[in-house]
Amino acid sequence: MERIFDIELKELKDKLVHMSRIAEKMIEISLCGLVERNKELASQVFEYEQEVNRLHIEIDELCIKLLALRQPIAADLRFITAAMKINSELERIGDQSVNISENTAIYLDHPPLKPLIDLPRMANITKEMVIDSLISFVNEDVGLAHAILRRDDEVDNLRNQIFRELLTYMLSDATAIQRALCLILISRNIERIADHATNICEDVVFMTLGKDIRHHMGK
């Protein structure tokens, strides 16, 4: 027979998955606004932010309630503390998507800077990392979590490449400066989202194995 506590833990997991779907949507829409030069999409991102913020508080309350009422130990305790941390990461992914939309709004005040370089590619990889990090959480899949952690280098390389290319534009054409600057800031927002996805993966490894791999100290 299933414990009531198991049903509650399932509820917690479902809420986090729901929140992650919204966060993923926010990444997608904020980038879509940039690629399609559509300012209207920003308002959708702000609406989703409200929902993410509401879930952030709700999930935190649920975690504290479960800690108080069920007095969990071992794997259950690690699950709930991981959930609290993943909750924070998802909320910050939402924040960064809002930042992307804000930087996009400034960018769209000017004529387009010809190519968006590798920004959409960087964003796609990052979105996949967020999606997969939640899959690794749901399935307690440590192998997947490690695979995602390795993909962070790819994002960092793209960030550096994008930076170099945009700097070259700026140096050769003063009218490109402001727009290139917006794109550099957007690339930093995307980079931070990837960082949050890697944080989630580290939480998943700790939750599953009880081993702390942060700062490479548990390796």
Place this chain on the structure above:
Amino acid sequence: MERIFDIELKELKDKLVHMSRIAEKMIEISLCGLVERNKELASQVFEYEQEVNRLHIEIDELCIKLLALRQPIAADLRFITAAMKINSELERIGDQSVNISENTAIYLDHPPLKPLIDLPRMANITKEMVIDSLISFVNEDVGLAHAILRRDDEVDNLRNQIFRELLTYMLSDATAIQRALCLILISRNIERIADHATNICEDVVFMTLGKDIRHHMGK
């Protein structure tokens, strides 16, 4: 008679205060490296980072141990979950200080861009916010926490002002572009540190009053 648990909670508090001292030192030294054009200081920041990372893991372990062994409820439970969150914020403040040092290293490869504008002022306010946020935690001082939250606007205003000034430099002098870009990125690093300080304050309010003021929903 003092409970063993109270001694353990005191130990947790002391560790966080110790960690915050190191994080404050990292902010100070990373900025000092920029102002005094001293690359050597960056290596000190990297050394402190090791210590912050070690404490990050140690404090998290202590929190999980206390949750498992003492099965806390109410104020004690809120204290421990707040401690876990503040622990993460301090670790990220350390990360941002490392980023400041990395951006400074690139900046120092070039001759100085005359004034550092309001960057040192912005960094000082931010460091004060971090220091005060830990005081508000130690003393459970909700009034102080709210005062710090209000100072975040000042930091955001400085960030905007610094951005406008540096953009003007870039537009008027192409040789200033790369250096101004470094300073813009540093101002964003400082801004993020201030954000972490405000997150700590929100954790303090929740811990003390059991009221969630994040996203202004508990207001």
